[in-house]
Amino acid sequence: MAAPVARGVDRITAKRRLGPDAQVDDKALIIVPTDPASTDPFLLLAEDRFSSPGFEWHPHRGIETVTTVLGGVLEHGDNLGNAGALEPGDVQWMTAGRGIIHRELAYRDEHAHTLQLWLNLPAGRKMAETRYRDVLAAARPRFTRPGAVVDVVSGTVEGVTGLALDHHPVQGVLVTLDPGARYGLPVPAAHRLFAYVVEGDAEIAGSPVAEGRTAWSDPVPDAPGTVLDLAAADRDREVQIMVYSGAPLREPVVMGGPFVMNEPAEITQAFQDFHAGLFGPVPRQARLAYDR
Template identity: 70%
Template sequence: MVTAQLTGRTLIRITAKQQLGPDAQVDDKALVFVPTDPALTDPFLGLVEDWFSTPGFEWHPHRGLETVTTVVDGVLEHGDNLGHAGTLEPGEVQWMTAGHGIIHRELAHRDEHAHVLQMWLNLPAEKKLTPSRYQDLTRAAIPRVQAPGVTIDVHAGTVEGVTGAARTHHPVQGLVATLDPGSSYDLEVPTEHRLFAHVMDGRLLIGGRELHAGQTGWSDPVTGAVATTLQVAAVDPDKRARVMVYSGTPLREPVAFGGPFVMNTKAEITKAFADFQAGAFGPVPRVARLAYDR
């Protein structure tokens, strides 16, 4: 039996999140990465960290992308005009496909506290107007991979034969790994994927470079390799570390931004605004907040 040789991934650049502070919607906000040059992060468009109590993000539209929201702390209340409503707790994920068009809101349950990481994932041109859909990845639905000193919550793609619950429109692997002090893990990543590793807590040696909380490392697709791995190791002797690692095949398509819409041309952005204003996304919901249970 011949075993495929694994090529170790290295990080080609490291970025630090930019803390912005409070605004009209949130108690605090940080930009983990933004699409200053979408070709460098393709297929990922941005990652934002928000802390909010009230008002949060009331009804607003999206088209042409997916939003992947991981709850870090508190309870996130959500609802959309497809009829979905509920709450998500720490470690759970909201995977929303805006596609043709959706109207939704994201609030702190009971106006208490929600701390989330929201990633914008681009859709291929042929899927920009795909039917909208919503997926809740609850703790019960998120499969785990266990290794000595390591726990991996698999959101999407397959890790060691364990496949995440998210249905995706494009090849994506996504997970959050928690590592005990001194532990390490070699994560297999498809050669054609670009990946980012965002350190949520602690300090980690990732792809040969040390990163601390708030930093993000990037690795581009590897040509000529049979398979690749990203080595992740917790270096703080006293504290656990936690890292979000997402990878995906670059789309290599033009990107046009227009507020909550992401398309391929400015003309498509103009049409998205016109469609929304004409009611093509459906009516803005007029549903009450989720009932208190106390």
């Protein structure tokens, strides 16, 4: 069997800081949704810090959202009847599909710090049934290698399979490296990947990538497999890197607020369906009575 090919870094991007707005205390865009062909199948990655009001009831269609809690407690609910609270390290994987209404708030309006990734859905699955799964840190499949802990959120890595339910195969991991440690992450050759450095300073495929920056690697055609070299350049503290990969869909992308479809007419239809009540009624759930 041929040896896997070492991945390279095609580009490194910085956050676009937007600051506070009517919903959040601070916002930054890690993946900016201005050129979806270059990030396909990933549309957006937002970093939000919020206390009040947060994100009250709002709809989505045509995407999956992956929300990772970095700090505080995230209170959530949706019109499927799901409600709960997520703590640091927890991940929520939600298929908006044909249409969902949900909210994301800071518990007790105290503080939440989150990363939310938007995954595009293939045209044939944009109207899939909605569904939802919490991938809690305490129960998440993980494995260790010398100096490294690999939490598997989605896909299968070294025989360990994540708990996420996705409609388009995506590999998603959180890799924590001891100071000075390194790890070679297997990645399907057909996948485009991004590696976002959550904490510390890293070296990715030989390139220095500082905290808060993102390294991208495009698909490697005809390779038997690929490996992404991850190293902790910071020798004084742990380094945490979020690495997600997926095969590009190579389909038209039209974004309209919370909806992502393939044609402008489908965006118009999504707004009409929402306002006609076809996503279901806006819930009247009370806030959580939850104690840590």
